[in-house]
Amino acid sequence: MQTETKSFLACATCHSRNVTCKLKPMSTKKSQINLLNHSEAKVKLFGDYIQKYLNIICNDKYTKSIHIFDLFCGPGIYENKGEGSPVIALRKIKKTFYHFIDKRPIKSPKIHCHFNDIDQEKIEILDNHIKNKKLHYNNFGNLNLTNRDYIELVNELPTKFKAFKDEKAFVFIDPFGYKEIKAEHILNLLNCNNKSEVLLWLPIQFMYRFSKAGTPDVLKSFNSQLNINNDELKNEWEYISALKEGFENFIGENYLVDSFTLEKEENTIFCLFFFSSHIRGYEKMLETKWNIDTEQGRGWKYDGNQATLFSSLETNKLEEFLIQILKKNQKTNEEIFEYTLRKGFLPKHTTQILKKLQTENRLILRKKDNTKVRKGAFYLNYKDYKDSFDKLTIKLK
Numbered sequence: 001m002q003t004e005t006k007s008f009l010a011c012a013t014c015h016s017r018n019v020t021c022k023l024k025p026m027s028t029k030k031s032q033i034n035l036l037n038h039s040e041a042k043v044k045l046f047g048d049y050i051q052k053y054l055n056i057i058c059n060d061k062y063t064k065s066i067h068i069f070d071l072f073c074g075p076g077i078y079e080n081k082g083e084g085s086p087v088i089a090l091r092k093i094k095k096t097f098y099h100f101i102d103k104r105p106i107k108s109p110k111i112h113c114h115f116n117d118i119d120q121e122k123i124e125i126l127d128n129h130i131k132n133k134k135l136h137y138n139n140f141g142n143l144n145l146t147n148r149d150y151i152e153l154v155n156e157l158p159t160k161f162k163a164f165k166d167e168k169a170f171v172f173i174d175p176f177g178y179k180e181i182k183a184e185h186i187l188n189l190l191n192c193n194n195k196s197e198v199l200l201w202l203p204i205q206f207m208y209r210f211s212k213a214g215t216p217d218v219l220k221s222f223n224s225q226l227n228i229n230n231d232e233l234k235n236e237w238e239y240i241s242a243l244k245e246g247f248e249n250f251i252g253e254n255y256l257v258d259s260f261t262l263e264k265e266e267n268t269i270f271c272l273f274f275f276s277s278h279i280r281g282y283e284k285m286l287e288t289k290w291n292i293d294t295e296q297g298r299g300w301k302y303d304g305n306q307a308t309l310f311s312s313l314e315t316n317k318l319e320e321f322l323i324q325i326l327k328k329n330q331k332t333n334e335e336i337f338e339y340t341l342r343k344g345f346l347p348k349h350t351t352q353i354l355k356k357l358q359t360e361n362r363l364i365l366r367k368k369d370n371t372k373v374r375k376g377a378f379y380l381n382y383k384d385y386k387d388s389f390d391k392l393t394i395k396l397k
């Protein structure tokens with residue numbers, strides 16, 4: 001691609017690369033010119049996750065190539081100097097490379113980036129910015145910038161992923177709206193031998209509002225794919241739960257899905273849905289989410305006061321779930337580990353609850369090898385999930 005050497009920022013209205021462009025009409029959406037607070041939070045989650053993902057995959061001693069796809073990437077840099085997803089991804093890749101890959105004697109994976117936006121000018125801005133800020137070097141992996149329609153790419157990628165041997169892919173889908181997105185896209189992207197993960201951003205507020213009044217056909221078909229009955233929904237939060245459940249049913253038990261909610265000042269709710277075909281990657285995503293905000297497990301709520309702590313209140317919902325399942329039947333450490341994650345909580349949360357129930361003498365615990373059960377040890381971790389799935393069984397008295 002031909003590029004210029006000067007630094008440009010995007011005006012999303014006239015597409016000029018002049019920061020002081022006077023052509024911007026009043027109607028121009030602020031979110032297209034500046035990176036807003038909710039987008040900052042979104043990009044932060046994306047960046048934190050990419051970092052964890054790279055750390056794990058680069059250390060798995062197996063993967064030779066990692067592919068990062070940002071299918072609606074935008075220009076990477078905004079007028080208010082906010083950085084968008086492709087730039088954040090490149091910063092994380094650069095950090096991973098110099099802190100870690102470059103220093104090792106063993107062969108480490110290449111990290112290939114594919115950034116796409118239908119708007120050619122945005123891709124040019126991104127290209128210039130990457131070059132000016134020296135964000136990419138060829139020894140990291142390939143950098144592929146394209147300006148194709150999402151729909152073409154999303155239909156091509158599954159075939160590509162299915163041919164992966166020692167490669168992994170992470171796909172970020174960040175549209176302005178929801179019109180292009182279909183649940184089957186997600187399923188097709190995941191259905192590739194546990195090689196891929198997907199992060200999808202949806203404008204819940206708009207979708208919910210439209211679901212209630214004069215639902216456009218495209219939203220009707222989106223909702224009906226996921227078996228969502230608009231009439232039963234009382235608010236946006238119920239819509240998010242219905243979407244999560246709908247996705248869970250649509251993609252099936254082999255895959256995991258969780259949601260992460262962002263609420264803007266003026267009551268505008270957005271939601272990131274995270275899909276994984278691998279429980280380890282999914283656990284890491286949940287850790288990232290809980291690190292950013294632990295409020296009620298519903299995600300980061302933007303109110304200018306981002307610091308929220310994991311309080312005992314938030315475990316109540318999980319405690320209810322646990323009591324419900326442990327009352328019926330005994331469960332193994334593997335089942336409880338998976339159950340906890342599928343509910344969007346972390347093993348350490350369940351451990352806290354089980355410790356409390358144990359102190360109250362409400363648990364029957366049995367180890368497979370009949371050795372003495374150590375107090376507070378419930379084996380809720382990935383290693384035991386994989387290697388000693390029935391080390392311990394737990395039931396409520």
Ligand SMILES: C[S@@+](CC[C@H](N)C(=O)[O-])C[C@H]1O[C@@H](n2cnc3c(N)ncnc32)[C@H](O)[C@@H]1O
Nearest residue numbers: 072073074084085117118119149150174175176
């Ligand atoms: C919400 S923005 C992406 C923001 C970006 N992820 C960031 O962090 O800055 C959505 C982008 O999708 C692009 N777009 C719209 N329709 C598209 C399509 N059909 N295929 C690919 N890109 C599209 C727009 O030009 C816009 O830049």
